[in-house]
Amino acid sequence: MKRAAFLDHVSWTGAGIVWTLGAAGVLRAIPAEAAASHTGGFSFVQISDSHIGFTRPENPDVAATLQKTVDAINALPQQPAFVMHTGDITHLATPAQFDAAKQILSTLRAPLVTLPGEHDVIGTPANYFAAFGNADAPKGWSSWDRGGIHFLSLVNVFDFEISGKLGDEQLAFAENDLAAQKASTPIVVFAHVPLFALFPDWGWTTIDGTRLIAALRRFDAATVLNGHVHQVAQHTDGNIRFATASATAYPQPAPGTAPKPGPLMVPHEALLGRLGYRSVTIEPRRGLQYTDRALA
Helix, strand or coil: CCHHHHHHHCEECCCCEEEEECCCCCEEEEEHHHCCCCCCCEEEEEECCCCECCCCCCCCCHHHHHHHHHHHHHCCCCCCCCEEECCCCECCCCHHHHHHHHHHHCCCCCCEEECCCHHHCCCCCHHHHHHHCECCECCCCEEEEECCEEEEECCCECECCCEEECCHHHHHHHHHHHHCCCCCCCEEEEECCCCCCCEHHHCECECCHHHHHHHHCCCCCEEEEECCCCCCEEEEECCEEEEECCCCCCCCCCCCCCCCCCCCCCCHHHHHHHCEEEEEEEECCCEEEEEEEECC
16 A cells, blocks of 8 residues: 555644544544543553563563553543453563563552564464453453443454464454344444554554454444554544554554664654653543544
8 A cells, every 4th residue: 555545545643632432423623732621431551562571672672661651551530441451461472571571560559451462473373362351251352331331342363573463263253243232232342453454564454454343343333452563643434443552562664664664763862752652531411432542
């Protein structure tokens, strides 16, 4: 995909923007400082791409930036119902890296939910499941309900560094799960690799994601949150809203601005402004809204 065509259907945003999703699935942006305080419902936080074990100069201390993220979440005036890590917890999927990540993430005050990124399953997924596995989700994917919202957590990292892939078994699970929901039920989907064709030339897509997107189109409002690309991008498909997340480790270049994806060097004083987490609130009258928060 060419850069110009990419910009036609994806919008980029920085920290400090709240996206409000109303009952009709209409998304609008307002400044974060104008958002009203939390008055009901519940909230959760998304973090992504911590890459514990990464040692390159783009961020020589990824453990410190993950800890800074955890500290910021713990300092929120109202603790989230859960924190979702959307993958690439580690850089090389070694037991030592998972142990180091677990030590930091275990200091979260809120419950932690995770899914693997492609860096978490290098060689074998066994190390990921040993550290963060859930007996109720033996293959990694799951669904649950909370506060009138139906959540679906998926694993789409079967093809390492080629593209995302869900596979027939998981797609059948997701389709059956969604078929049991009313069209009026708000849906939130988590994944690592973008489900839509964000930038296929760099593998920033899920090759069988169109099948899941088709299953989401009948809903009045669906939100898909993922990581992998280390920056915030917005995409809309009918009533489906997609949003990629910032990393806690290092930024990557915007599509078409470099020969290939990979760690992006920025001035040291600018790094924390390119890293962050996403705070999501769901309120009875205001629907789902989220704010992307930088670490500086």
